[in-house]
Amino acid sequence: MTIVLSQKLLSKVGNTPLIELQSFSNSRVKIYAKLEWFNPFGSIKDRPAYWMLMDAKNKGLLTKDRSIIIEPTSGNTGIALTGISKLLGYKIEIVIPSKVSEETKRILRGLGAELHETTDDLCPRVGVGTDQSISLATAMARARPDTYYMPNQYENDANFRAHYEGTGVEIWNDSENKVTHFIAGGGTGGTLTGVGTYLKEKDPNIKIIAVQPQKNHLIQGLRNYEESSMPLLFKRRSHVIDDWYTITNKESFDTIREIYEKEGLLVGPSSGCVLAAAKKLASSIKEGHIVTIFADDGRKFKSLYVEQNIFNEKEYDDALSKARLLSQLPF
Ligand SMILES: Cc1ncc(COP(=O)(O)O)c(C=O)c1O
Numbered sequence: 001m002t003i004v005l006s007q008k009l010l011s012k013v014g015n016t017p018l019i020e021l022q023s024f025s026n027s028r029v030k031i032y033a034k035l036e037w038f039n040p041f042g043s044i045k046d047r048p049a050y051w052m053l054m055d056a057k058n059k060g061l062l063t064k065d066r067s068i069i070i071e072p073t074s075g076n077t078g079i080a081l082t083g084i085s086k087l088l089g090y091k092i093e094i095v096i097p098s099k100v101s102e103e104t105k106r107i108l109r110g111l112g113a114e115l116h117e118t119t120d121d122l123c124p125r126v127g128v129g130t131d132q133s134i135s136l137a138t139a140m141a142r143a144r145p146d147t148y149y150m151p152n153q154y155e156n157d158a159n160f161r162a163h164y165e166g167t168g169v170e171i172w173n174d175s176e177n178k179v180t181h182f183i184a185g186g187g188t189g190g191t192l193t194g195v196g197t198y199l200k201e202k203d204p205n206i207k208i209i210a211v212q213p214q215k216n217h218l219i220q221g222l223r224n225y226e227e228s229s230m231p232l233l234f235k236r237r238s239h240v241i242d243d244w245y246t247i248t249n250k251e252s253f254d255t256i257r258e259i260y261e262k263e264g265l266l267v268g269p270s271s272g273c274v275l276a277a278a279k280k281l282a283s284s285i286k287e288g289h290i291v292t293i294f295a296d297d298g299r300k301f302k303s304l305y306v307e308q309n310i311f312n313e314k315e316y317d318d319a320l321s322k323a324r325l326l327s328q329l330p331f
Pocket of ligand 1: 191220221270296
C-alpha cells in the first residue's frame with residue numbers, strides 16, 4: 001500500500017478534544033481525557049514530531065536533496081515523523097524493535113519509511129548495551145553526519161516545547177483553568193514534563209502524576225523506569241512529578257475493555273494503563289478535576305487485543321465498527 005497525503009494535514013497537529021469520561025466521574029471528582037488520536041497521524045507523537053522537524057528545518061539542519069531523517073522508535077513517533085517528513089519533503093528511515101505490532105509496521109512502510117528491525121524490547125531502552133534500536137540509529141547517524149539527521153526525542157527540547165507550548169496550554173484553557181491533577185504515562189517524559197511545567201506555572205497546587213507500566217510490560221509507547229533508565233529529557237525536569245503509579249498489564253487490559261463498555265471508546269493500550277491509575281487517584285481524593293491523555297486509539301492493536309483476550313476477533317471487529325469518536329486517518 002502507498003498512502004497519498006494532503007498538505008493540509010500539517011496544519012492539523014494539536015487542538016485535540018478534551019472530553020469528560022462521565023461513567024468514571026461523580027459530582028465531586030471528574031475525569032477528563034484528551035483524545036490525542038485526533039492528531040493527523042493518529043497519536044500524541046504528531047506534536048513532538050512536528051516541533052522537532054520544524055525546529056531542525058528552522059535551524060538549517062536539514063537539506064531536501066541530502067537529508068535522511070533517522071529515529072529509533074516503537075511506533076507512534078515513527079508514524080508521526082514519517083508522515084510529517086513526507087509532507088515536508090524529506091526521506092526517512094526508522095529503527096524499530098521487531099516486536100512492534102505488524103499493523104504499525106505496515107503503516108510505516110505505506111507512508112514511505114524504510115525500516116531497520118532490531119530484536120530488542122518493545123520500547124527502546126536507554127543505557128549502554130541495553131538498547132539495540134537506539135544504538136543502531138545513533139551509529140548510523142554518527143557514521144554519515146552529512147546525510148542523516150536524528151531528531152532524538154529522548155534528548156531534544158523541542159519535544160518538551162511541543163507539550164509546554166501546545167498540550168499544556170490546551171489543557172489549561174479547555175478545562176477553563178479548573179484542572180487540579182494531570183496524570184499521564186511516560187515514554188520520553190516530554191508529555192509529563194511539558195504539560196507539568198506549564199500547569200505548575202499557572203497554578204503550583206496542580207498535582208502532576210506519572211504512570212508507568214509493570215516490568216516486562218506490553219504497553220507500547222510507555223516505559224517502566226526500573227527496567228529502563230530515565231531519558232535525559234525526562235531527568236531535566238522530573239522535579240515536576242508529585243507522585244507515581246505502577247500499573248500491571250492485567251489492570252491496563254481490563255480497563256481497555258471497561259472504557260469500551262462504559263464510554264464506547266476503542267482506545268490504545270496506554271489509555272487503559274493511565275485510566276487504571278486515574279481511577280485509583282480518583283478514589284484517593286475528595287474533590288478534583290483530573291485530566292489524562294488517551295495517546296492513541298485501538299485501531300493498530302487488533303492482534304494484541306485478541307492475543308491477550310481483551311476482545312475475541314468478532315468482538316474487536318464489532319467494537320471497531322461501533323466505537324465512538326474515531327477520527328479520520330490517512331491510513
Ligand atoms: C502510546 C504513548 N506514547 C507516548 C506517550 C508519552 O510519551 P512521552 O513521555 O514520550 O511524551 C504516551 C503517554 O501518554 C503514550 O500513551
